[in-house]
Amino acid sequence: MGIDDEFGKSAFLHQVLQLFGTKDTAKHFIPSFFAGTYDFLFITKYLQFLTIFTALKFAIQMGSMIDKAITVREKETSDEKAKRHQDFMDFLREAQEDNLDTTNKSDMDIKISKKLTRSELIGSAQTFLIGGADTTATLIDYCLYEIAMHPEYEKIILQEIDDFITSEDDINYNKIKDLEFLDRFVKETARLHPFAFTATPRRAIETVILKCSDETFLRIDKGICILPNIPVISVDKNVWGKDANEFIPDRFLPENNENRHPMAWLPFGAGPRICPGKNLAMHETKATIVKLLKEFKFEICNKTEV
Numbered sequence: 573m574g575i576d577d578e579f580g581k582s583a584f585l586h587q588v589l590q591l592f593g594t595k596d597t598a599k600h601f602i603p604s605f606f607a608g609t610y611d612f613l614f615i616t617k618y619l620q621f622l623t624i625f626t627a628l629k630f631a632i633q634m635g636s637m638i639d640k641a642i643t644v645r646e647k648e649t650s651d652e653k654a655k656r657h658q659d660f661m662d663f664l665r666e667a668q669e670d671n672l673d674t675t676n677k678s679d680m681d682i683k684i685s686k687k688l689t690r691s692e693l694i695g696s697a698q699t700f701l702i703g704g705a706d707t708t709a710t711l712i713d714y715c716l717y718e719i720a721m722h723p724e725y726e727k728i729i730l731q732e733i734d735d736f737i738t739s740e741d742d743i744n745y746n747k748i749k750d751l752e753f754l755d756r757f758v759k760e761t762a763r764l765h766p767f768a769f770t771a772t773p774r775r776a777i778e779t780v781i782l783k784c785s786d787e788t789f790l791r792i793d794k795g796i797c798i799l800p801n802i803p804v805i806s807v808d809k810n811v812w813g814k815d816a817n818e819f820i821p822d823r824f825l826p827e828n829n830e831n832r833h834p835m836a837w838l839p840f841g842a843g844p845r846i847c848p849g850k851n852l853a854m855h856e857t858k859a860t861i862v863k864l865l866k867e868f869k870f871e872i873c874n875k876t877e878v
């Protein structure tokens with residue numbers, strides 16, 4: 573996906589990409605230095621806390637840039653707005669303008685109807701931008717790893733690409749949707765590498781007693797924060813079968829999916845707080861793989877231990 577594609581047309585996104593690109597990681601002395609050493613030098617492991625300052629600086633810089641972008645939007649006339657590409661900042665600002673009424677939703681913790689404040693707007697934009705960048709890149713990395721590990725599946729993906737994607741113009745949402753094997757391949761990759769699992773903590777809003785599959789009971793008190801063990805759920809043999817640890821994209825064929833527990837596949841979380849970028853991330857991953865496989869072959873390097 574390039575900045576000239578549909579997703580990249582947003583002026584706001586351009587500004588943010590510029591911010592991401594002003595200093596690449598290698599130029600950040602502290603993270604790049606400790607990234608290479610913290611594993612084996614006792615003292616540098618603990619000095620890593622210094623990276624907090626770099627991250628903080630980045631967050632402040634990003635916050636102030638978003639703040640400026642909002643000010644620009646506030647001064648815009650409706651004519652000016654209509655002429656440009658509408659982006660997620662418009663949706664967030666419209667949410668700010670809506671008078672959200674959540675009073676009748678008994679399962680919601682916050683029951684105040686209110687608009688997004690400016691700092692909530694900035695915070696939401698930051699979450700979208702940070703949550704949406706490295707995550708998708710990591711999923712793409714894992715897919716390429718699995719492609720290199722499974723040339724037999726690479727062949728099927730290539731065949732599917734040949735059948736459906738005949739030109740660069742075909743790499744669009746509707747055509748990518750037709751690549752059903754690639755979709756299963758990406759889902760299987762995400763199942764075996766659920767790297768964002770730490771993003772799913774939940775706090776109990778009331779005390780509950782859960783009955784476990786081994787007939788024991790688990791009491792969760794009001795206010796307790798729990799983190800579902802997604803890496804374990806993802807390879808649970810009771811849910812996925814004896815071959816749970818194997819890479820088998822066809823386990824996501826509709827007929828194999830039918831009786832599976834709805835909370836079995838959790839790389840994007842679940843429920844009202846499920847990742848809102850899920851469909852975008854899946855599309856972006858598949859589109860990127862199509863582009864890459866059209867140009868490159870991915871193989872395991874004999875010199876690298878996997």
Ligand code: HEM
Nearest residue numbers: 703704707708711768771772840841842845846847849853
């Ligand atoms: C492969 C890519 C991605 C993965 C694996 C991923 C994973 C996750 C997970 C596990 C959560 C927590 C969900 C839960 O608590 O149930 C989450 C939340 C979130 N993600 Fe993603 N994400 C990805 C891409 C994206 C993208 C592309 C965007 C935005 C463009 C995005 C925006 C967000 C936001 C805003 C939240 C917070 C939602 C909330 O708290 O209500 N993510 N993501």
